[in-house]
Amino acid sequence: xxxxxxxxxxxxxxxxxxxxxxxxxxxxxxxxxxxxxxxxxxxxxxxxxxxxxxxxxxxxxxxxxxxxxxxxxxxxxxxxxxxxxxxxxxxxxxxxxxxxxxxxxxxxxxxxxxxxxxxxxxxxxxxxxxxxxxxxxxxxxxxxxxxxxxxxxxxxxxxxxxxxxxxxxxxxxxxxxxxxxxxxxxxxxxxxxxxxxxxxxxx
Amino acid sequence: xxxxxxxxxxxxxxxxxxxxxxxxxxxxxxxxxxxxxxxxxxxxxxxxxxxxxxxxxxxxxxxxxxxxxxxxxxxxxxxxxxxxxxxxxxxxxxxxxxxxxxxxxxxxxxxxxxxxxxxxxxxxxxxxxxxxxxxxxxxxxxxxxxxxxxxxxxxxxxxxxxxxxxxxxxxxxxxxxxxxxxxxxxxxxxxxxxxxxxxxxxxxxxxxxxxxxx
Numbered sequence: 510x511x512x513x514x515x516x517x518x519x520x521x522x523x524x525x526x527x528x529x530x531x532x533x534x535x536x537x538x539x540x541x542x543x544x545x546x547x548x549x550x551x552x553x554x555x556x557x558x559x560x561x562x563x564x565x566x567x568x569x570x571x572x573x574x575x576x577x578x579x580x581x582x583x584x585x586x587x588x589x590x591x592x593x594x595x596x597x598x599x600x601x602x603x604x605x606x607x608x609x610x611x612x613x614x615x616x617x618x619x620x621x622x623x624x625x626x627x628x629x630x631x632x633x634x635x636x637x638x639x640x641x642x643x644x645x646x647x648x649x650x651x652x653x654x655x656x657x658x659x660x661x662x663x664x665x666x667x668x669x670x671x672x673x674x675x676x677x678x679x680x681x682x683x684x685x686x687x688x689x690x691x692x693x694x695x696x697x698x699x700x701x702x703x704x705x706x707x708x709x710x711x712x
Numbered sequence: 713x714x715x716x717x718x719x720x721x722x723x724x725x726x727x728x729x730x731x732x733x734x735x736x737x738x739x740x741x742x743x744x745x746x747x748x749x750x751x752x753x754x755x756x757x758x759x760x761x762x763x764x765x766x767x768x769x770x771x772x773x774x775x776x777x778x779x780x781x782x783x784x785x786x787x788x789x790x791x792x793x794x795x796x797x798x799x800x801x802x803x804x805x806x807x808x809x810x811x812x813x814x815x816x817x818x819x820x821x822x823x824x825x826x827x828x829x830x831x832x833x834x835x836x837x838x839x840x841x842x843x844x845x846x847x848x849x850x851x852x853x854x855x856x857x858x859x860x861x862x863x864x865x866x867x868x869x870x871x872x873x874x875x876x877x878x879x880x881x882x883x884x885x886x887x888x889x890x891x892x893x894x895x896x897x898x899x900x901x902x903x904x905x906x907x908x909x910x911x912x913x914x915x916x917x918x919x920x921x922x923x924x925x926x
Contacts, residue, residue: 571731578738579734579744581744588745675743676738676743676744676745677740677743678738681739683735687731688732691728
């Protein structure tokens with residue numbers, strides 16, 4: 510599962526599962542600490558009032574990306590062994606829209622619904638049931654939609670390949686986009702707060 | 713919001729600065745994919761090749777495997793499907809590209825083999841360049857293994873003791889030795905120049921061996 514310790518045989522299957530459980534607990538704990546188990550906070554994203562999700566995602570992307578880039582640059586990590594999920598353009602656009610509709614409606618995504626359920630929130634539990642039902646329906650419907658799900662395959666497709674740029678240039682570009690997104694998100698949040706204040710006074 | 717109360721602008725600015733520095737330096741840092749560099753002593757390699765110390769014969773390799781030579785690693789660099797069809801017992805399949813970057817055990821003895829001998833010889837060079845001292849290749853490739861270990865044709869004039877030793881080795885690997893009339897066949901000396909049979913010949917021999925195994 511997890512390179513490099515698993516791949517080089519330092520970990521067996523069971524040790525690898527223990528590591529996965531520990532990482533999962535840490536992941537959930539930090540999501541909850543960031544307020545990501547709260548559906549109200551998450552759905553603020555879709556009304557441009559609270560862009561914590563966007564900021565959290567970009568922070569995670571930039572942290573992981575810089576870490577991978579510089580570790581690999583220092584010769585401590587082999588980038589070619591990092592798993593890159595495959596790209597299927599059309600099915601992933603459709604899937605992303607379905608996912609977004611569910612996220613905006615329920616206020617939680619799969620990971621955060623587990624976090625919400627773990628803290629005893631009933632909406633989190635409801636979304637987990639929905640998620641499992643969705644997985645089941647997708648599996649049952651696969652014979653009919655499998656052809657579409659496998660269409661427009663691009664394999665493991667990375668930004669450096671897509672744009673014909675060097676890794677470093679893409680890293681610099683993503684950092685610039687992230688900082689721009691942060692600035693934009695903060696501006697939107699400040700704008701959303703302004704009319705809210707007089708309303709509080711009235712209430 | 714409580715989250716806002718907890719915010720520390722100083723830390724946020726510092727993290728943003730780290731990201732900016734990391735991102736800007738990344739643009740000029742060059743490729744993160746480090747080339748695997750090796751260096752070779754060309755004179756030394758030429759000497760090794762000239763003295764034929766770069767390869768093992770199939771029979772030698774068979775003895776190493778049978779006698780459980782410590783830290784012996786046999787690497788098969790053929791395609792996956794060919795490896796699945798038949799391989800030397802205990803061999804690991806490693807694509808040639810992987811040889812350039814796989815983690816190495818400097819105390820191990822590596823033996824490379826391919827269908828003929830060419831790819832294995834190229835792999836030999838890669839491992840030497842990466843600093844492995846004990847690396848050999850099977851000069852005649854899998855053909856040599858099939859001919860000399862799995863299906864040897866021993867002339868009837870061969871001394872009994874030598875014949876027995878060949879038979880024992882062949883049987884250990886599940887092969888079959890055939891004694892032939894010495895006049896009608898080329899002597900099956902391990903060092904003679906090996907002809908390169910067609911691919912289908914190797915597949916055919918493999919199929920025969922598999923049938924026998926079943």
